[in-house]
Amino acid sequence: MSPAAQARKPGRPSKTADDPDRRTRILEIAVSQFGRSGIAGTSLSAIAREARVTPALMHYYFGNRESLIDAIVAEKMQPAMAGVVEAMKNAGNDLRSQVHCFVRTMIETIASRPWLPPLWTREVLSEGGMLRERLVGRFGAPLGQKMRDRFADAQSGGQLNHDLDPNLLFVTLIALTLFPLASQPIWRHHLGADDVTADTIANHALALLERGLEMPT
Amino acid sequence: MSPAAQARKPGRPSKTADDPDRRTRILEIAVSQFGRSGIAGTSLSAIAREARVTPALMHYYFGNRESLIDAIVAEKMQPAMAGVVEAMKNAGNDLRSQVHCFVRTMIETIASRPWLPPLWTREVLSEGGMLRERLVGRFGAPLGQKMRDRFADAQSGGQLNHDLDPNLLFVTLIALTLFPLASQPIWRHHLGADDVTADTIANHALALLERGLEMPT
C-alpha cells in the first residue's frame, strides 16, 4: 500500500540504506512506547509498526519479547540509575551537599529521559511491575541503605530534624523528584503551570528540604 | 474437573446459592487485579477465573471491558476521591489544619484501599493512563486549583516559605503521601523497615512539612 513499503525489494537489502543502526532506533521507539502505554499495553507489532519494520525483525534482533525487555533494562535503565549512583560517590561527606547532589542528579537524569518517569512508576514502583526485581535489588537497595545509614547518623548527631524517619527519607527524596516530573503531564495543563521547568521542581524540592531537614548551616 | 465446577447444573441457579452479591465480589476482584497487574495487563478471563465465574458472566453483568472499567471508576475510585474533597470542606480556614487534614485523609483513604496506589500511579499518573481523564478533570483539578490559590495567598501574606512554588505544593502533598505508600512493597523488604505503618508515613510527611513550609506558629 504505502509507497515506501512497496519500494522494498525481497532479499538482503543493499548497503545504501540510510538507516545505520536500526536496533538502536527500535530500542528507542520501544522504550518510548513502553513509557506511554506500559509494557503490558505495548505489543511488539505496535513497536514494529512505528519503526516501519516487520514484526519478524523484532525477533531477528531481540529473540523474543522477554529479551527485548531485558535489552531495555540493560541498555536504557541501568545506565540511568548507575549515573545517579556514580554521582553520589563524588558528592563528598557533607549531608547538605549529598542531598543537593541527589536531587539535582535525579532531576537531570529524569528530565533528559522523558520515558523514565512513566516507566518507573508503572514497572518499578507497582507491585506487579515487570522491571522491579531487575532494578531495585541491584541499584535502589544499596543506595537506599547507604543513605538511610547516613541520615540516621546525622540524626543521632543532632544534625537532622528529629521527627523525621531515616528509613523514609530516601523514599521522600525520590518522591519529591520523580513524582512531580512523572505527574507533570497531568497538572501542567489543569493548573495552568506551563512555565514550570525541571529546574523549578528541583528548587522547590530543595527549598522544602532545606528547612524541613533542619540541617545546621 | 474441579468438583465445585462439576456440581453446577445448567439453567437458572436456585436461590440457595450462598453468594448474595456476585457483582460486588467481581468488582472487588477486578480492582485488586487491576492494581496488581495494571488494566492493560489484566484480562476479563483472568478476573473471571479468580472469581470462579464464566467469562460470559462478565458481559452479562458489565456489558463489555470498557464498561467494567467505568464501573470501577464510578463505584470504587470516585468515592475515594470524593471523600478527600469532602474532608477538605470541613478543614477550616487555617492553613496548618488544612495541610494536616489533607495528609491524614489521604493516608487513611489510601491505607484502607490497597489497590489504590498502584492503580493511581499506573492509570492516573502515567501519560497513557486509562483512568486519567475520567478522574483528574472532575476531582484533582478543582481541588488542586483551590489549594494552589490558598498557598499563593498565604505566601504573599508572609505565612509560607517564600522559596516554594505554590503550583507545586499540591503535587508535593500528594507525592509525600501517595508515593511512600505506593512504593512501600519495594523498600519495606530491602530497607528492613517492616515496622513502618501508614501512621509513620503521615507523621514523617507532616514533620517535613511543618518545618519546610515555615508556617507561623
Add this chain to the structure above:
DNA sequence: TGTACATCAGTGAACGCGCGTTCACTGATGTAC
C-alpha cells in the same frame, strides 16, 4: 390452591482478531582461490 407462561440468572460453545513466534525463502555482500 393449582396451573400456564413470562421472565430471569447464567452457561457452553463458538466467532473473529491480534498477538508472539517460527521458518523456509531471497538476493546482496564478503571471501577464497
Add this chain to the structure above:
DNA sequence: TGTACATCAGTGAACGCGCGTTCACTGATGTAC
C-alpha cells in the same frame, strides 16, 4: 581480475493461542388467573 560459494540481513506467510464478545439454550423463579 573473475568466479563460485558461504554468509548475512531481512521478509512473507503461516502457526497456535488467548482474548473479548455473541448467542441460542436451560431450568429455576415470579406472576396472572
